[in-house]
Structure formats: structure tokens, C-alpha cells
Amino acid sequence: MRKRAAPPPEAADESGDRQFIQVVARAMAVLRAFTAEDSVLGNQELAARTGLPKATVSRLTHTLTELGHLSYLPRFAKYQLGLGLVPLGQLALANLSIRQVAAPLMRLLAEETGTSVSLGSREGLSMLYIEHFSPRTAVALQLGIGSRVPLGLTAMGRAHYAVAGEAERAALDARLAEAEPDRWPEIRAGLREAVEMHAALGFTVSVGDWNRTVHAAGAAFALPNGGGTVAVNSGAPAFMLGRERILHEIGPRLAAVTRRMEALAGLRH
Incomplete structure (x- = not known):
């Protein structure tokens, strides 16, 4: 394509x-x-x-x-x-204290659930991975630090959208509609559902919406002192992670872990 x-x-x-x-x-x-x-x-x-x-x-x-x-x-x-970009990237990552807060919780979640767990932040119309842990299994998603995934169709991106302010959502709507005119009705429906779901349950889902072979849950929160928003996802190949498991196990566990990260991030500032 x-x-x-x-x-x-x-x-x-x-x-x-x-x-x-x-x-x-x-x-x-x-x-x-x-x-x-x-x-x-x-x-x-x-x-x-x-x-x-x-x-x-x-x-x-x-x-x-x-x-x-x-x-x-x-x-x-x-x-x-x-x-020449390597020192800049390393310095940028080192300055993100949320990575130190999130890493132990992410690693444990990956090991206990057998899912890949990533931390990301918005970059344009994408979510950029800034931390990542894979499970100790032979099957894992082939993504890592520095990977980008589309905001509109992924659990991580939908989670970011769900906690964003009205002005940011409006700006994203306009840019997504221009960038993806054919898929915009589908993307918009998924984003609206994510806002309601995150408010009610503390997480969002993407069940094959971005990649039909990948299922994931996502959750997000705002960093203290205007430090921006970060999102966390927990995902696996579709055959390992069905919709029911996402809704009743992975999503709730991810929401709880994300709330813990948010509390610890507040204590660090």
C-alpha cells in the first residue's frame, strides 16, 4: 500500500x-x-x-x-x-523521570500477563514509545523504544485522546480528518468510544483496529506540573489475547498499574 x-x-x-x-x-x-x-x-x-x-x-x-x-x-x-542523533536521544530519555517510575511496574505487568507493555507520548498524529518491556515468551510484538504507532487506531493513542483537553481533541480531529479522509468516520467512532470507555473503566481497547493481528488495552494520565500526557499499553498477538480477556483482565490490571504510576509520578515532583 x-x-x-x-x-x-x-x-x-x-x-x-x-x-x-x-x-x-x-x-x-x-x-x-x-x-x-x-x-x-x-x-x-x-x-x-x-x-x-x-x-x-x-x-x-x-x-x-x-x-x-x-x-x-x-x-x-x-x-x-x-x-549524531544518539546523544540527543539518550539525553532526552534520561530526562524523562516517568520512565524510572514506570519501568518496574511495566516489567512486572509484562511478566505476569505475557503481554508487551509500552510507555509512550504523542508526537504529531503518532504515539512514540519511550519505554518498552516484552514478556519472556517466544511470541511478542516486534516493537520497542523509538517505535511509532498511529494515534487514531491504537489503544495507546485512543487513551491519550481520552484524557486530552477539548482544545487538543478538536485540533486532533481536524488533523486526522485531513490526513485520513477515507477512514475518518471509523477513526472518529473509535475515539468517541474511547473517551467514554476511559472515563468509565480507566482504559481503552484496540481489537485489530490498527493491525488485525494485534489486540491491546491502553490507559493514560497527565503528568504533574504541566509535564504533558503519557499513555501505557498492554498488547499481544490476537490469538493470545481475545476481547474478553482484554476487557476483564488486561484492561483492569493496566488501569490499576497506570493509577499507581500517576500517584508515584506525583510524589516525585
């Missing part, structure tokens, strides 16, 4: 902020186009994914390569993320 081109980086400036620097946004759009699944990309592919002209992309990839943020692979005439 051909990937839909992302909106131009200009769309990121939703407030019309005059302090917003477009060239920085464009460079970041190029870097964010790389994923664990598509770790090597050429200028043409980057142009398609960012919505930027190929000439602009060529100048950006040249500059980012000179800075060490991209590496050029002559054999393929394509780029991959460079080692």
Missing part, C-alpha cells in the same frame, strides 16, 4: 506563531519520516512523506548529513539516521 503523503510542515504551525521557524520544522519533518520499518530512505521517498519539494529535501538531507544527523549510503543513494 502506498503511504499517504504527510501534510507540509507549515501545517505544524497551527497557531500562526510568528516565532515559528519553518526551516527547522522542515528539517524535523525529514528526520521524523524515518521509522524502524523504513530506516533507509531516498530524497524522492522523503519528499513524498513530508510533502516538501524534492529540491528542498535535497538541501535538507545534505545539511543534516554534514551535521551528522543523517548518514548517506552511496550504494543505495539513500540516507539513514546518523550517529
Whole structure:
């Protein structure tokens, strides 16, 4: 399936902020186009994914390569993320104290339930994994720290949406409707159901909505002192995790663990 081109980086400036620097946004759009699944990309592919002209992309990839943020692979005439980003990523993760709070609880949940448990935060229309634990089984989801999953169709993304404020929800609705016009009615219905479910039960679900082979529960909470929102998911291959188990075991356990994380995060501040 051909990937839909992302909106131009200009769309990121939703407030019309005059302090917003477009060239920085464009460079970041190029870097964010790389994923664990598509770790090597050429200028043409980057142009398609960012919505930027190929000439602009060529100048950006040249500059980012000179800075060490991209590496050029002559054999393929394509780029991959460079080692210059590693210290930045490590520093960013080290500064997230919620990871230290969440890690022991996530590890225990993964071991006791046999599910993969991840912690993430919103990045655009995706959820970015910032911590992850897999169960000690031969079968586990092939995702990890740095993975991105779509906000609108995953349990983690729906949980984030459920605890977001009205202004953020409205902005997300507009962006999702533009990015996924064909699937927007389906996405909207899932998000509305998630808001009600999270309020009533403390968790959301995605039963094959993003990937038909993956079932998961998600829960989210706001960090203290305006530190943003984090979400946690607990998922497994569909054949291991049916809807009834999600609703009656995994979801309630995840909700309880997330409430514990929220309480501990408050104590750390």
C-alpha cells in the first residue's frame, strides 16, 4: 500500500506563531519520516512523506548529513539516521523521570500477563514509545523504544485522546480528518468510544483496529506540573489475547498499574 503523503510542515504551525521557524520544522519533518520499518530512505521517498519539494529535501538531507544527523549510503543513494542523533536521544530519555517510575511496574505487568507493555507520548498524529518491556515468551510484538504507532487506531493513542483537553481533541480531529479522509468516520467512532470507555473503566481497547493481528488495552494520565500526557499499553498477538480477556483482565490490571504510576509520578515532583 502506498503511504499517504504527510501534510507540509507549515501545517505544524497551527497557531500562526510568528516565532515559528519553518526551516527547522522542515528539517524535523525529514528526520521524523524515518521509522524502524523504513530506516533507509531516498530524497524522492522523503519528499513524498513530508510533502516538501524534492529540491528542498535535497538541501535538507545534505545539511543534516554534514551535521551528522543523517548518514548517506552511496550504494543505495539513500540516507539513514546518523550517529549524531544518539546523544540527543539518550539525553532526552534520561530526562524523562516517568520512565524510572514506570519501568518496574511495566516489567512486572509484562511478566505476569505475557503481554508487551509500552510507555509512550504523542508526537504529531503518532504515539512514540519511550519505554518498552516484552514478556519472556517466544511470541511478542516486534516493537520497542523509538517505535511509532498511529494515534487514531491504537489503544495507546485512543487513551491519550481520552484524557486530552477539548482544545487538543478538536485540533486532533481536524488533523486526522485531513490526513485520513477515507477512514475518518471509523477513526472518529473509535475515539468517541474511547473517551467514554476511559472515563468509565480507566482504559481503552484496540481489537485489530490498527493491525488485525494485534489486540491491546491502553490507559493514560497527565503528568504533574504541566509535564504533558503519557499513555501505557498492554498488547499481544490476537490469538493470545481475545476481547474478553482484554476487557476483564488486561484492561483492569493496566488501569490499576497506570493509577499507581500517576500517584508515584506525583510524589516525585
